[in-house]
Amino acid sequence: MPHQIAVTIRAPIDEGRADELRKRLVEVGRAGMAGAPFRFDRLPGVHFARFFVLPEQQDLTGAVIPAGLVYLGEVDAPLGRHLANLLDVAGEGVDEVFGYCTGYPGTGASRTTRLRWLRAHSMPADAFYVNTIGRGQAQIRAEATLRAAIEEFLDGQHEDLSDRTPLQIRQEIRAYVNDTPELAWALHPPPRPALSWRAKEALHRFGVPALLLPALPALIVAAPVWAVLLRLHELRDEPDTERPAPEQLQELAELEDLAAQNPFTAVGLVKPGPLRGLTIRLVLSAIDYAVRHHYGHADLAGVKTIHFARWVSMDDRRRVLFASDYDGSLESYMDDFIDKVAWGLNAVFGNGVGYPRTRWLLFGGARDEQAFKYYLRRHQIPTAAWYSAYESLTARNIERNALIRAGLNGEMSPAEAERWLRML
Amino acid sequence: MQPELELEDVQGLVARGYRTLPAGCFTLFGVEDPAAGDTLEGLIPRIPNAGPFTGDVALHLALTASGLRRLGLPAPIMEGFAAEFTEGMTAPHRSRFLGDTGDTDPRSWLWGGPASPRCDGMVLLYARDATLLNAQQDLLCQALRAGGLTVLAELRTLPFTDTEPFGFRDGISQPVIEGLSKAAAAARTVPAGEFVLGYPNAYGLLTDRPLLPSSADPDRLLPRDHRRDGLADLGRGGSYLVLRQLEQDVAAFHRYVKDAAGPAGPDLLAARLIGRWPSGAPLVKTPDDDPRLRDDNEFGYHRADPYGLACPIGAHIRRANPRDSLDPDPGTAKSLEINDRHRLLRRGRPYDTDGATGLYFLCLSGNLARQYEFVQHTWVNDPAFNGLSDATDPLVGPRGPGGTTFTVQARPARERHLGLPAFVRVRGGAYFFLPGIRALRYLARLPRTRGASGGHRTRARR
Structure with missing residues (x-):
């Protein structure tokens, strides 16, 4: 893939x-x-x-x-x-x-x-x-079909299952998949991304720290200076206290909650001055590194409902665009941000004009629940036209479907087979 | 330091469900005339506050956004309320969000929908017995009609019981609010601001609410918010109130569990749909209906039953209040803490009128979006709740054309019930504001003061 x-x-x-x-x-x-x-x-x-x-x-x-x-x-x-x-x-x-x-x-x-x-x-x-690097669209759709077929197969067998072991049931499912020409592909693991691409990513993963290593002493000296300057900036920042206009909320809401996922699109101005410019570049570079090498496995720092997210600097870095596809409602998305990953939101959006006041970049900010929700809503752009290739699948559904498929292959212990069956 | 909850300024419905007053009636009204303000003000002395209560009758008063506007609350102040409230329950996108589509579309509602007369408010009347209630109710309706209001509907409840029409004990799990007398004995409490505006919420912050310039309250009826330049606080002591008429098809429910149960028997399937036995005993604690556990509310799911083998993952009570079962880190204090930000304070009562049976679902919220609407959308309605597929709440969730799926997790493999029909249909609903008692007095006097000061509603006859 x-x-x-x-x-x-x-x-x-x-x-x-x-x-x-x-x-x-x-x-x-x-x-x-x-x-x-x-x-x-x-x-x-x-x-x-x-x-x-x-x-x-x-x-x-x-x-x-x-x-x-x-x-x-x-x-x-x-x-x-x-x-x-x-x-x-x-x-x-x-x-x-x-x-x-x-x-x-x-x-x-x-x-x-x-x-x-x-x-x-x-x-x-x-x-x-x-969410999961290398899991292609065709794979996601095919694995959803596979799961539905296995579920139906199990429904038909239910009367006979009670006296069988998990291993036996798994064997029957495998036989069913194997005997069904449209599903037999599932008995082979999905292909991985191209070797050349993986090699490039691996080079980035180890190359970046290697290149930064010589600069470490200088960074250690610079960090406290940067932190103090940033704190001074934070004290001078003016958080936006406006609430979003009812008409704006309505326009946004009318475009939301039509599928299992929603799109989120927002744009904001970066706070003025070289220090903020430097900070947001550093933070976005750190995010780039983290999402490429650490968070590509169905979990963005504790939030598991995001399919894709991107940060794009534009207009000579005067503005940053953030866009994502996430499961559930915006309210639940924002609550996840506040409750699970406020520090991560603060690190980026804290450099945005009007964001609720942060302390030392990572603290405060999104923890001001309503101010944060208003800030997001006020910077949100109506996603006028949006397409989802799998409208009813949450990230968790997709992950489970992939594990069901993966579990068709190889040998399993009785305990593993029992765990695998629990996903159905 | 937490400010102490001013019990005498909070309507008593926040503190209690009036078990001691089993007869009840909710009267929906429209505000027709500025005289309505005086009529409503006349009711205020009859409203018990959240302090100790020992009466034979109790009355509470709640207003919708249109009611506040009709009383003359100006638009900029209205904007201080939550957008969910001012927009109302039946805005089209909200209906989609709440699952009020198809059979339960607000256009088909008995009240509260776009085809029904505008509902401006509600009087909730509770009495010791039916005789007393009827006498009081007649007087109330006379007073309303004579005093510039129309009576749109009298929603009579069944005598209070703790059993809902499907035959299950209800109302067992309730959040306990800090600052109320019950809190002393409770293992777990939530901050008052989760349900009462003007007090710190679960984030230690004050939820947004309408604040007025001091000049808008020359008689100093309202408390002042000292953190915000002494603005007059119209929200303090108040709570949002959600009322939904949920018609229950009791025969269909019992027919379904009988037909679909298989060898396990209908009683077990019914209990699995709900997550408790008819007595109230939770499935997660007992495989049989054990009445000794009827009040049991001291349990989590993650450690006792992580895979739903005792209580299915999709059971009603495991969705409406997942306790410690959700991310991050199920089974931890963090999971419980997040769960606590999505609690409902339920005050509903069952009804049985003209052959239709159901529940007047009523709950209080300090933050409609984060509490009531979140629970309805993200837990009850979501077909993918907690990793499930095509499964809305088996009891109250919306249904697509093919019904919904209910999975009973089991060893060695799960059993699926496909095509669950709807057992519950929404027949009416609205968002109200249950003001603090001082705020209520301010609101009731608005037609007079605004009339006198040449406000935008100048039809005052006084």
Whole structure:
């Protein structure tokens, strides 16, 4: 299976057309992104995808950042295949919505020209969290089918099961899978990401600490200075005390809770000054390292309900975009943040203008429950059109399905077989 | 330092469910006329506070967002309430969120829905017996009608019992609020602010509530919030109140468990759906109905029954209050602490009118989003609750076209019940605010003061 990548395409919208585009996206999104004009269901390897309008915003100096159309995809590598599919399969929709953007070559232009334009408007994510690295979209869907089939098989056998051992039952399930041509693939382990990619990741994993090692003495000297300066900045920060407007809450709520997962999209200005600029770069680099090498196994520092999350610096690092796909409601997502990983949220968003006051970067902040919830809501951007390839599957369901499949292979002790059967 | 709960400013419904007053009726009303303020103010002396109580009758008063607006509370102050409350229970996205779709769409409700008359508030009346209740209820309705209000519905409850219509003991597990007399004996308490506004909540913070400039309260009826520049605190002592009429198809429930039970028998299946035996004894503690455990509430799930072999993972009580069974670190104090941020203080009563049976589900919340709505959406309605699939709450969860799935975890392999039909149907509902007693007086006087000061409702006749 390929590894997953974060696709980010952003382009400025023609003067005065942002509102019209936003309405059109909501309309298309409501009708379902699996259907025309995008037909995301026919794009291989797409886990989630979204289009939204990033509204015009003034930066801290009063300069205007114009409104833009943003496409985010959480897809299986390679990027080239996905971009080509965007034009070849979803082209009708892509041409239409990017047609609102300045300089889009349009339907008249050749495929190569349009492809080049999409590439030119792509931007890298500073960090990209993947719930389980290397678990492709096709695998997730296939394993859901597998689980449903095994469950049905078990339902049919129930009368006869009580006097059998877990090992015997497992053997019968294996035989059933083996005898069912559409399921027999499950008896082999899923392929791993390409060796070349894994080698590159391993190099990063060990290379970064190796490179940092010589700088360690200097960092030890610098850290306390940085911490004290940061604390002084924190004392001067002004938290935003505004509540989100009822109309804004309503607009957001109308787009939420339509599937087992929800998209979250937010953008915020970075606090002024070089110290904050440096801090957020360091924090995002640390997150990048952590999510690539430590958190890629169904658990982001205690939060297990996130499928994907990304942090993207934009506009010369004046703003940071955060986007994720998570299970359940925004309320439960925010409660998870507050209760389980407040320090992690503080480390990033604490550098955002208006965030509830932090102490030493990691403390306070999100623990101010309502101020934090208001901050998130006030910085949230309506995800006008969103696609999920597996609307009813939570991250936990997906993980369980993968373990059910994995458990079909190899030998098991009676205790292992009993544990495995518990997942059904 | 925790500020002491001012019991005399909190309506007594927060402190007790009035077991000693078994007769009850909830009267829904509309505010038609500014005179309604005087009528409502006339009721205030009859409201018992949260201190010791020994009466034969008790009355409580709650208002919806439209009721507050009708009394003349200005829009900027309304915005100080929780958005869930001001938007109301039947906003379309909220109906989706709460599972009120299809058969239970608010458009089909008996009251509270978009097709029903606007509900502005509710009087909850409790009495020692039916005779006393009826006499009091008649007087109440007369007073309301004569005093600028319409009576929309009189929701009469069954005489209080602790058994709900399916035949199971109910109301056993309740959060105990710090500062009430019960708290001294309780093993576990939650901060008052979880249910009473104006006091620190589980995060040690004050939940947002409407604060008014001092000039809006010249008679100093309201307490002042000294942390916030002496603003007048309209929320203090108040609580949000959720009322939902849950019609229960008792025959269908018993028919289903009889047909679906198999060799284990209907009693066991019914108990598994709920998580307790009819007596109240929890399945996690006893494989048979043991009445000695009828009040037992001292248990967790993680250590005793991590895999749901005694009490299924999807059983109603294991979803509505998962105790120590959820992340992070099930079985730890941390898990319990997080669970405590999602508790409901239940004050419901069963009913049986015109052949329809059910429960007037009533609960109090300091934070609707984090408590009532969270429990309804994230625990009760979620088909993937705690790792399950296609399984909403077997008792009260919404149903898709094919019903829902209920899994009985077992050795060597689980048993699934597919296509569980709906046993419960929502027939009405609304969010109310149960103000503190001083706040209630302020609200009741609004039509007069705003009329006199030329406020936006100037129809005052006084």
